[in-house]
Amino acid sequence: MFARKGPRLNVSLVRAAKAHADTLASPLLRVVNLRKSYATPQGPQPVLRGVDLSLRAGETLALMGESGSGKSTLLHLVGALDHADGGQILLDGVDIAVLSENARASMRREKIGVVFQQFNLVASLTVAENLAFQARLAGRYDPDWQMRLTQRLGLEKLVARYPEQLSGGQQQRVAVGRALAVRPKLLLADEPTGNLDEMAGDAVMGLTLELVAETGCAFLMATHSARLAARLERRETLVAGALARA
């Protein structure tokens, strides 16, 4: 019996190892020649003029650049929250631009977590309900994972509170938990510590990076802070609408 099962097990192990190697080799996110302009009274204002970017599963990348350089614009496009004028955004091999609105919405819910500078919690929901919000919408609510996230983020004693009863750092920890509750493949964060003092910001950053490593998701974070950017594996800077390596 063992003799018959042995070779089959080996073949499946080899296949699994190859699939894992392929996943690591091909980028989770590939942005190609991405372009975006905004309409202004003076005519279209180009912000992204051909951005190319790759991110592998599990990789962490800080997106830097002066105020107004287009960091939030890029995150919104990658997060399928806005439409590009041209170029491609391939997430898990799927071009976001060619998806129907429904398919974009499910990709957003199931594969992408987003953390904003302004926490954006639902004021009428408790901490526990906020944490579960996105996962429930995506049909991916997992009570064990939610409990673990709650513990890891130090929120056990706060689950029955409402956002207005929390400090900024606590609110942002809830927002990080909410984004990770779906176990996204990609976590996006736009100045996630921008509204926090240094100590609270560092604590949120540390927990986020630990949970990113634990879940194996890729992490793309826009930040002005070279100090925070240094905690991520890679750094890129937006200059004149394209990326220059920092």
Ligand SMILES: Nc1ncnc2c1ncn2[C@@H]1O[C@H](COP(=O)(O)OP(=O)(O)OP(=O)(O)O)[C@@H](O)[C@H]1O
């Ligand atoms: N909806 C919009 N309509 C018109 N212009 C916009 C819009 N959103 C952003 N912009 C402009 O696009 C440019 C890039 O803005 P964006 O918010 O992406 O920059 P940023 O690098 O994230 O800036 P910051 O670091 O200050 O947050 C800015 O000049 C901004 O004024």
